Every structure is written in C-alpha cells, then in structure tokens.
Amino acid sequence: MSQATFTIDSAHSSANFSIKHMMIAKVHGGFEKVSGTLLLDSQDITKSSIEASIEAASINTREPQRDAHLKSADFFDIEKYPTLNFKSKKVEQDGDDLKVTGDLTIHGVTKEVVFEVEGPTAEMKDPYGNIKIGLSAKTKIKRKDFGLSWNAALEAGGVLVGDDVAISLDVQFAKKV
Structure with missing residues (x-):
C-alpha cells in the first residue's frame, strides 16, 4: 500500500509569521500548538492531502501585551x-518541490x-523506533482578507500594522502504526 498516515509532531514543529510594524521593521511570532494529519501517497504525491489546526491562543510574539491584544476581538478573537x-x-509537483493549494x-x-x-x-527512524518525515512550507496572505483589519494611523503617516503576512512552517510528522 502506497498511502500512509502521519500526524504532526508538535514538539518538533513550528508555525511562524512576520508582519511589518510601523512600516519600518518586521515583527516575528508563532503559534505553539499545531496539530494535524498528512495522508501521504508515496507512489503519487499528487494524491496526498493534509489537514492542520492551530490554537489561536497559543500565539507568541515574545511580548505579552501584544499577544493579549492579538488574542482580543481586535484581531484573532480567540473566544x-x-x-x-x-x-x-x-x-502539485513543482520541480523538486510541491505546491499545495x-x-x-x-x-x-x-x-x-x-x-x-x-x-x-525521506522517512527516518528516530532513536525510539518511530518513523518521521519533515517538510517546510511558506506562503503570503493579506490579513484584511481574513477580517483582521484593526489598525492605527501613525502621526508621521502610514499605519501601525502592515497588511502582508509571511507564513512559514517547519513540520515534523510521525507515521501512525
């Protein structure tokens, strides 16, 4: 059988983002609780699929006040x-890489x-006998497209929070047995 099920190993995975702050520098953050399932078809990668979920409350930008604001109704509205x-x-296969829509x-x-x-x-066996694989993924979104439109005008012109969000994922999966 060429199809195998893998689950996200959250202890060895990260979901990160960056966004411009005050139009001058990027602020980086991530989410600490990521879960999901990959159905990998090793014979035909295009028949593979993935579902993933991130707990919004697990956001971490290394600034507690900013994290609290991001969790509020102004942004993610985690409640x-x-x-x-x-x-x-x-x-889809894209050279040596993939495009996942x-x-x-x-x-x-x-x-x-x-x-x-x-x-x-390629599959690797960890010291405990578990079969692992990994991947990295990236995309860009506009936060306003997702209803995250809170902002503040700056006295010198421009806005406090940019609209373009770069998302990067580094994910390790464990094969289900």
Whole structure:
C-alpha cells in the first residue's frame, strides 16, 4: 500500500509569521500548538492531502501585551474563533518541490491559499523506533482578507500594522502504526 498516515509532531514543529510594524521593521511570532494529519501517497504525491489546526491562543510574539491584544476581538478573537485551520484541495509537483493549494480559515473567514512546500523528506527512524518525515512550507496572505483589519494611523503617516503576512512552517510528522 502506497498511502500512509502521519500526524504532526508538535514538539518538533513550528508555525511562524512576520508582519511589518510601523512600516519600518518586521515583527516575528508563532503559534505553539499545531496539530494535524498528512495522508501521504508515496507512489503519487499528487494524491496526498493534509489537514492542520492551530490554537489561536497559543500565539507568541515574545511580548505579552501584544499577544493579549492579538488574542482580543481586535484581531484573532480567540473566544469566538479558537482555531486557525487548513485543508488541502490539491497537491502539485513543482520541480523538486510541491505546491499545495487549500482552504485556510482564520477569524471565521476561509480563503484559498497556495503553499510552496519543500519536502517531504525521506522517512527516518528516530532513536525510539518511530518513523518521521519533515517538510517546510511558506506562503503570503493579506490579513484584511481574513477580517483582521484593526489598525492605527501613525502621526508621521502610514499605519501601525502592515497588511502582508509571511507564513512559514517547519513540520515534523510521525507515521501512525
């Protein structure tokens, strides 16, 4: 059988983002609780699929006041929208890499996005006998497309928070037995 099920190893995975702050520098952050399942078809990678979920409350930008604001109704509104979700619709070979198209849901809004994916890596056995693989993915979104439109004008012109968000994922998966 060429299809195998893998689950995200959250202890060895990261979901990160960066966004311009005050139009001068990027602020970086991430989410600490990521889960999901990869159905990997080793014979035909285009028949593979992935679903992932991130706990919005696990956001970490290394600044507690900013994190609290990001969790509020001004941004992620974690009480109403506790998770960010992705479900693939199409996997395409792109040279040595992949393009994974799917539905990304943030703040209750679902939009189609395309991730550029490096990997998956070859299967490796960890010291405990578990089979692992990994991949890296990236995309860019506009936060306003997902209803994250809070901002503040700056006295010198421009805005406090940029609209373009770069997303990068480094994910390790464990094969289900």
